Amino acid sequence: MNHSQPPARGDFILEAHGLTKEFLGFVAVTQVDLKVRRGTVHALIGPNGAGKSTCFNLLTKFVQPTRGTITFDGEDITRMPPAQVARKGLVRSFQISAVFPHLSVLENVRVALQQSLGSSFQFWRRVSSLDRLNDRAMAFLDEVGLVDFASLQAAELPYGRKRALEIATTLALDPKLLLLDEPTQGMGHEDVGMVTTLIQRVARSRTVLIVEHNMAVVSKIADTITVLQRGQVIAEGPYAEASRNPLVVEAYMGSETESLEVAHV
Template identity: 70%
Template sequence: MSSDIILETRGLVKEFKGFVAVGDVNLQVRRGTIHALIGPNGAGKTTCFNLLTKFLEPTRGQILFDGHDITRDKPADIARRGVVRSFQISSTFPNMSVLENVRVALQQTLGTAFSFWRSERTLDQLNGRCMELLGFVGLAEFAHLKAMELPYGRKRALEIATTLAMDPKLMLLDEPTQGMGSEDVDMITQLIKKVAANRTVLMVEHNMGVVGNIADVITVLQFGQVIAEGPYAEVSRNPQVLEAYMGSADEELAGAH
């Protein structure tokens, strides 16, 4: 495994009672890049993410991260190695403040992860780092609001802050701009760019404008198999990709950049 490849899958297969959801996927994610996984509905993108974070066990194949075979690791071991998925710890706690949400994620640095009964004072030492992370994602001024009071786009920014609190080497973002208006999409797109300045990002994303804007490499799945891979300009002209998106997305793919 080349040292510039942070994540690799070899012949990754997932079958559900004879149905092949992911079939022989060979993926290589380069260190320090934004790599997007795209494809029509039912293409196997989420199943792929679930295999990488060990929410599902592969039927066959191998997953390597940072040179280590992690195929049989448990989800918690994967997170400890530095592979963190945006929802893993960040379906935010609605009744806790924005700052408290980040502090829960940071508790692992004290070795008191999720010990809610601990005295709050023992956690105050984390506040400086919390504010740093909130400043990074543009939420410092909202620190004392309850998470439920944040507008939708800002909630996603909070999820990214809690994910960053885990200090990931590889950040997996699952549909980061889903359900957003264009202003929020722009905000989150810029935030992903900023996050990726010193780490690797692998994202599943439907919005072709976002993908065309920030992805260094795009892997296209259809029926659980890779049908194309490369930079956006190349992938968006690939006849097989255009066909997979069935006409209506031809314009979307061609006009997104």
């Protein structure tokens, strides 16, 4: 994407202005401005305690802001509850990541697709009535590389594959904006590589906002990064540019400086 051209009206699917959150006098997030451009991967990063999680919770409406506004797809969602926002297409991965361990991989995706039949809560229907969803469910499994695991119980999947299933069920809700919260947390090197490739694949035709601690992952997948420190934005832009900002280097000094350096290699 050409970042040198000024964005046209409507280019940004999610915007936050002056976003502030106070907890009993403690200011966790201060005057955060954020714009997520359609069709890109935007990463929210920062050292421990920078306010990433609070900011992410504000954007996904799990926490109400003390001040500021949030606009999604041209509509003010500042005071909307998270379920209503999710129905509008802003979907956070863990909202539907309650993978049913004793259902098959295919059945898990079919559950997410049930809302397209208007029968999300009609569990008394015959299982065979959901067979019409199989082709669509398999298409999502193909997108995340789980076709060969379709008949396996979800509980039997390795950890990295479970995260892939989680993303597949999220995609089944047809999100306009896919939000991923630390998708590689707790993974070994092999799983990190697999999930990184998966995110790159699903982001080809979607907008993604991601909170991620692994800077090597961020450097590979993010078009734009926003760096937080003590609840404030200290840098924003392409990874190669923003990660070399002196304020960013100083913020990570002594904690994740090595990760920043490795990501440049």
